[in-house]
Amino acid sequence: MIRAGLNRRRFVGAFAGTAAGMSLPACDGGSHPSDAPTPPAPATVTGPPAPSATSSGPRPLYLGTYTSADGGGKGIGTATYDPVTGRISGEGVIGGVGDPSFLAVHPDGRTLYAVNEREDGAVTAVRLSDRKALGSSATGGSSPCHLSVHPGGRFLLSADYGSGTVAVHRIEQSGVLGGRTALVTHSEPAPGPGQQGPHAHQFVTAPDGEHVLAVDLGTDTVYTYRLDDKDGTLTEVSRAAARAGAGPRQLTFHPGGRYAYLANELDDTVTVCAYEPTSGRLTIGEPQPTGSEPEAGTNYPAQLVVTGDGRWAYLANRGHNSVARYAVEEDGARLRLLGTVPVGGDFPRHIALSPDGGLLFTANQRSGDVSVFHVDADSGELRPAGEPFASPVAVCALPL
Numbered sequence: 108m109i110r111a112g113l114n115r116r117r118f119v120g121a122f123a124g125t126a127a128g129m130s131l132p133a134c135d136g137g138s139h140p141s142d143a144p145t146p147p148a149p150a151t152v153t154g155p156p157a158p159s160a161t162s163s164g165p166r167p168l169y170l171g172t173y174t175s176a177d178g179g180g181k182g183i184g185t186a187t188y189d190p191v192t193g194r195i196s197g198e199g200v201i202g203g204v205g206d207p208s209f210l211a212v213h214p215d216g217r218t219l220y221a222v223n224e225r226e227d228g229a230v231t232a233v234r235l236s237d238r239k240a241l242g243s244s245a246t247g248g249s250s251p252c253h254l255s256v257h258p259g260g261r262f263l264l265s266a267d268y269g270s271g272t273v274a275v276h277r278i279e280q281s282g283v284l285g286g287r288t289a290l291v292t293h294s295e296p297a298p299g300p301g302q303q304g305p306h307a308h309q310f311v312t313a314p315d316g317e318h319v320l321a322v323d324l325g326t327d328t329v330y331t332y333r334l335d336d337k338d339g340t341l342t343e344v345s346r347a348a349a350r351a352g353a354g355p356r357q358l359t360f361h362p363g364g365r366y367a368y369l370a371n372e373l374d375d376t377v378t379v380c381a382y383e384p385t386s387g388r389l390t391i392g393e394p395q396p397t398g399s400e401p402e403a404g405t406n407y408p409a410q411l412v413v414t415g416d417g418r419w420a421y422l423a424n425r426g427h428n429s430v431a432r433y434a435v436e437e438d439g440a441r442l443r444l445l446g447t448v449p450v451g452g453d454f455p456r457h458i459a460l461s462p463d464g465g466l467l468f469t470a471n472q473r474s475g476d477v478s479v480f481h482v483d484a485d486s487g488e489l490r491p492a493g494e495p496f497a498s499p500v501a502v503c504a505l506p507l
Contacts, residue, residue, distance in 0.1 A: 171503025179500040193479040193492025203240045210505045218282030222251040244284040248272035253309045264310040271305025273321045275339045288339030299327040300352040314364035318387035324354045331387040347389040357410040361439035362417040370408040398447040399427035419487035423455040448489045456502045470501040
């Protein structure tokens, strides 16, 4: 989120390199045939594909940053983590990728995709076998801040914060990005209080696989589109209005597919949303607390994730610098706040669960580090897994 009159780049630059100073919320080409039917989406969209049952030892971790910010990174950060201890080690970089502030991985695990969060927005593909950038594709808008891969593996979805646009990009069999197949600007409704225009903040696929949802902070609206699985075009089917000034930022689905959870950045709340798979209609519920404390100053909720078994949800609180823990009840229809845990860093921009659900990572933008927590499957409690790992202007952590 950026306040009116303060663009994303200035907002980020103002804090780069600074030391730690309810009820809905995410890195070489695959071999998927272009005419194959699109499979249904997975039950949850909060994390990368699980590793194979035979995998062991260190797992890869990819880190998003701002390369043009003071003290920022040199490209996509690379490291490994121990899935048992949670310890992060190694420092590397995939160069040639500018301002890769958000990352996503193809379902086949061979290709990583990154936004290039710049005025001339683009998305870049990286082959993971040799960490080679495979080229970029223009988003058609400015300052892209989120992307995701459709579960069918043939389309990449991107959201442009600066221009309030969402786009669909074709993915070739090699993982390379092909032409853009759709571009939509959120011209209605009018911007919310204090906003100068639309600000698309997320573009994700619903569990039914046929609908894709765009969360727009500027218009206080979540738009549902039907995605044509052959030509990649979009048809709007419904809109869900958040309360004026809520500033919806990130949406995540419960594994059951009938409920979702929305993090509202501007009014410091979360909401439980009902979702109808047949129509794609989302209904936004009443605001709920984030666990932030008024005396701690302004808080900006960033993102929600839900465990694979659907029992626990976690929210990143920027400002309060905590992760809020919720019990998920009534088959996803209710969130109950259980408390918060300090992240041990400043401004947790992004959180992610490891594929097995045993670890939770927080990318702390202002302190430039990544914190790791053990997740207790029975209680949902979080326990720090050691000291934070230094990573310049850490804005995204993607464990595979």
